[in-house]
Amino acid sequence: xTIITVLGTRPEIIKMSPLLPRFDGLxxxxxxxxGQHYSAEMDAIFFRELELRAPDHFLRVGSVDPARQVxxxxxxxxxxxxxxxxxxxxxxxxxxxxxxGALAAAKHRRSGVRLAHVEAGARSFDDLQAEELNRxxxxxxxxxxxxxxxxxxxNLAAEGIRPERVIVTGNTVVESxxxxxxxxxxxxxxxxxxxxxxxxxxHRQESVDIPAVLSDIWAAxxxxxxxLRVVIPLHPRTRKMIKLAGLDPSPPGMDVREPVGYxxxxxxxxxxxxxxTDSGGLQEEAAILGVPALILRDRTEHRRYVESGLxxxxxxxxxxxxxxxxxxxVDAEWQSRRAIxxxxxxxxxxxxxxxxxx
Ligand code: UD1
Ligand code: UDP
Numbered sequence: 001x002t003i004i005t006v007l008g009t010r011p012e013i014i015k016m017s018p019l020l021p022r023f024d025g026l027x028x029x030x031x032x033x034x035g036q037h038y039s040a041e042m043d044a045i046f047f048r049e050l051e052l053r054a055p056d057h058f059l060r061v062g063s064v065d066p067a068r069q070v071x072x073x074x075x076x077x078x079x080x081x082x083x084x085x086x087x088x089x090x091x092x093x094x095x096x097x098x099x100x101g102a103l104a105a106a107k108h109r110r111s112g113v114r115l116a117h118v119e120a121g122a123r124s125f126d127d128l129q130a131e132e133l134n135r136x137x138x139x140x141x142x143x144x145x146x147x148x149x150x151x152x153x154x155n156l157a158a159e160g161i162r163p164e165r166v167i168v169t170g171n172t173v174v175e176s177x178x179x180x181x182x183x184x185x186x187x188x189x190x191x192x193x194x195x196x197x198x199x200x201x202x203h204r205q206e207s208v209d210i211p212a213v214l215s216d217i218w219a220a221x222x223x224x225x226x227x228l229r230v231v232i233p234l235h236p237r238t239r240k241m242i243k244l245a246g247l248d249p250s251p252p253g254m255d256v257r258e259p260v261g262y263x264x265x266x267x268x269x270x271x272x273x274x275x276x277t278d279s280g281g282l283q284e285e286a287a288i289l290g291v292p293a294l295i296l297r298d299r300t301e302h303r304r305y306v307e308s309g310l311x312x313x314x315x316x317x318x319x320x321x322x323x324x325x326x327x328x329x330v331d332a333e334w335q336s337r338r339a340i341x342x343x344x345x346x347x348x349x350x351x352x353x354x355x356x357x358x
Contacts, residue, residue, distance in 0.1 A: 001027035002086040003356065006077055006101030008034030010061075011040050011281045012092045014262055015119065016311040017050040017177040018349040021270070023090070024053070026357050032080055034097040035060040035075045039236060045261040050176070066096055066130065074107075079110050088356055091138060092118040092172075094131035094280075098138055104341075106141040116356060118172065120145035122151030122280075122301035130205055131280075141270025146352050148345070149304065169352055170345020177285045180266040187267045189231075197255070198228050199268045200276040202296050206316075207278050211245040213316055214238075217296060218247050220321035223278065225253030227329060230276070231268060274328050276314070276321070283311060290338045294324050294331030 003023050005018055023029040033055035037043045047054065059076035061069055073096065081089070089105035091098045098117075105115040120139050124132050139145055139156060147153040148171035157164050187196060200221055208214045221230055234242075234256055237281055242249055250256050260268065269275060269282070270289050277283060278296040286293040287305040294314040295306070305311040314324040328334065 001357070002030070002084060003027065003088045003090060004030045004032060004077070004080060004084070004086040004101075004105075005090045006032045006034065006073070006097060006104075007055075007092060008036040008061075008073070008097035009095045010046060010259075011279075011324070012095065012097060013046040013052070014050070014281065015172045016092050017046075017052055018172050018179075019090075019118070019352060020052055022353050023356070026353070028084070030057070030080060030084060030086070031055040031058065032057045032077055032101070034076070035062055036069065036073070036095065037095045039063060039259075041234045041259045041261070042236065049180075049262050061268040069096045070100045070103070073097055073314040074103040076357070077101050077104035078107065079344065081105065081113060085111060086113055088114050088116055090116045090118065090333075090356070094119075094122070094135040094138070096130075099134045102138040102141050114143040115141055116144040116146065116326075117142040118146045118352060119148055120166070121149075121154075121156040122149040123152075123155045124297075124299045124301045126206075126299050128206070144355060146355070151304065167351060167355055169211055170348035171284060172348050172352070173281055173284045174288055174345045175348055176262075177266065177288045179211075179291060180262055181270060184263055184270065188265075188271050189264060189267055191204065192229075192231070194270065194271040195273045196229065197272060198224065198230045198274050198276060199272040199281055200230050200232045201235065202276070202278040203237045204236060204278045204297070205237075207239045207296060211241075214241055214245055215247060216318040217316055217321065218242065218251075219230050220325075222248075222251040222254060223318075223322045224276075224325045225251060228273060228325075229253055229255055231255040231257065233257045233265065233273075235259060273334070274325075276325070287311065288344060292328060292334075292338060294321065294328070296321065308343075310338075 063070040083295050092103040144168045146169045274292040276294045283302045293311040314321045
């Protein structure tokens with residue numbers, strides 16, 4: 001059997017890490033890195049920390065306009081499909097890399113190439129979001145869809161996708177996060193005290209590309225930082241937009257850093273009083289580690305943790321974010337609340353490997 005895996009951004013590397021060595025064991029496995037992320041702290045560090053072998057191909061598309069990026073990735077993957085016709089092309093999630101890889105596979109369906117989508121069926125129902133478009137299109141093209149939850153499978157059914165193409169597997173991030181959480185166990189990043197800080201990450205286009213929205217979120221976090229130190233490993237998109245918007249790059253109480261590796265991120269999150277985030281992956285990891293998240297978005301595709309009461313949708317308005325954070329800061333029951341177990345997934349990689357290997 002020949003499998004081509006296409007990846008190229010930080011979350012894809014992290015969330016595919018439980019699967020990559022196991023695909024190596026199924027036959028010929030070709031790993032294609034799109035180059036959508038390329039800075040060492042967004043890319044190489046995760047291969048090192050997660051002990052992943054080097055990709056076989058680097059497309060080096062870099063940061064270009066989105067349609068061009070998708071096109072370059074599709075063309076690059078197509079070339080590899082033609083050289084080494086695969087049984088499966090596997091993509092993950094909702095990035096431009098995901099869509100590029102999926103398009104290339106779908107165009108060669110008649111030659112027997114099948115497309116598998118890991119983390120299928122997630123929906124924010126926000127059609128303006130770049131990721132929502134990518135998810136919907138990739139799910140429409142995929143032959144096999146690995147849905148993290150029953151709710152994600154129901155989203156696919158509602159879009160007319162035949163149930164025999166869908167397998168509910170759980171989310172691979174549970175395995176990535178648990179593995180790292182065990183490794184970092186008692187580690188606390190230097191200079192911090194457990195639960196004596198919050199951690200924040202945000203980078204979505206809809207949060208950072210509009211200066212008024214970015215300025216509001218930045219002001220809200222600055223306000224919170226007056227009461228509780230906030231550690232922010234800043235995504236390169238956010239750093240660029242803060243500079244363009246002329247905002248204070250380092251307000252008092254805010255501990256602004258370069259993006260950190262997965263080990264440091266897991267240690268930071270594990271001991272944080274709470275996190276503020278618009279990241280999909282971080283919402284899941286916060287739930288796995290029992291850390292409350294204030295979600296800096298109006299909608300989320302990870303509703304089950306909001307429904308369970310651990311996470312709260314704060315939105316992107318300054319006052320709403322500050323008010324939600326204040327509620328968490330005065331919550332006398334916070335320690336017992338974070339101990340409430342969330343419903344988590346087991347055997348996720350096994351289910352995916354069994355289906356691909358069948
Ligand atoms: C992409 C994904 C998003 C995902 C995120 C993970 C799409 C549409 N978006 O967003 O779903 O949550 O990755 O982090 O695919 N840059 C660097 N170094 C890098 C990569 C990017 O400096 O290694 C800078 C560049 O200025 C670039 C900007 O960050 O223009 C944005 O990068 P891009 O890959 O376009 O989108 P992300 O915001 O990272
Ligand atoms: N992450 C990391 N270092 C950071 C910020 C995030 O290792 O400085 C990890 C985080 O723990 C999660 C993943 O990157 O596993 C999330 O990626 P990102 O927020 O870039 O994308 P999203 O999940 O929103 O698609």
